[in-house]
Amino acid sequence: EVQLVESGGGLVQPGGSLRLSCAASGFTFSSYTMHWVRQAPGKGLECVSAIGANEVSTYYTNSVRGRFTISRDNSRNTLDLQMGSLRPEDTAVYFCARKSLLANFLDSWGRGTLVTVSS
Amino acid sequence: EIVMTQSPATLSVSPGERATLSCRASQSISTKLAWYQRKPGQAPRLLIYGASSRATGIPARFSGSGSGTEFTLTISSLQSEDFAVYYCQQCDDWPWTFGQGTNVEVK
Numbered sequence: 085e086v087q088l089v090e091s092g093g094g095l096v097q098p099g100g101s102l103r104l105s106c107a108a109s110g111f112t113f114s115s116y117t118m119h120w121v122r123q124a125p126g127k128g129l130e131c132v133s134a135i136g137a138n139e140v141s142t143y144y145t146n147s148v149r150g151r152f153t154i155s156r157d158n159s160r161n162t163l164d165l166q167m168g169s170l171r172p173e174d175t176a177v178y179f180c181a182r183k184s185l186l187a188n189f190l191d192s193w194g195r196g197t198l199v200t201v202s203s
Numbered sequence: 204e205i206v207m208t209q210s211p212a213t214l215s216v217s218p219g220e221r222a223t224l225s226c227r228a229s230q231s232i233s234t235k236l237a238w239y240q241r242k243p244g245q246a247p248r249l250l251i252y253g254a255s256s257r258a259t260g261i262p263a264r265f266s267g268s269g270s271g272t273e274f275t276l277t278i279s280s281l282q283s284e285d286f287a288v289y290y291c292q293q294c295d296d297w298p299w300t301f302g303q304g305t306n307v308e309v310k
């Protein structure tokens with residue numbers, strides 16, 4: 085069974101940093117592109133960042149580029165998101181999701197971890 | 204960035220009735236569209252990919268159609284477990300973008 089379990093969320097002050105992690109199991113992690121998707125309170129879903137299976141190709145949405153860094157460790161089956169210069173508008177539940185091998189869509193998701201940016 | 208627009212924002216439906224949800228893309232995305240179901244406290248669940256292919260384990264009452272810029276998700280006979288928020292997502296161009304969601308609620 086595919087499992088994605090996020091951790092690392094919490095309360096952080098504006099301008100601060102936080103590192104999210106996603107532990108993957110039940111599939112060959114190193115074969116899949118992985119994504120971070122977030123949902124702000126009362127808002128819709130937003131793709132934040134993605135990383136290719138080869139650990140080289142990375143993608144960011146404009147609002148986080150230069151502040152967030154996505155990375156993965158295929159030997160430990162983990163996906164990370166290092167978040168810096170955090171803003172109140174970064175407050176959201178952050179989901180780890182797996183991109184299908186078949187085509188462009190997200191076929192498995194974690195339950196998410198809440199990040200709150202507030203003073 | 205491709206803008207996805209869903210309608211209606213809220214759909215009030217009685218159990219057993221049919222629900223039709225719409226999604227429009229600001230430019231053509233061929234059939235690179237997915238639909239997800241979101242319930243509070245749960246992981247989003249993939250329903251439809253490629254605009255019309257049901258994901259593994261998804262009941263046949265869920266169906267998707269459309270191409271280009273206009274898409275539809277139909278739930279043929281709503282069950283109690285189907286009341287949730289539904290999102291469409293374009294997977295044609297980065298950043299992949301979602302619609303704002305349709306809340307399917309009990310009438």
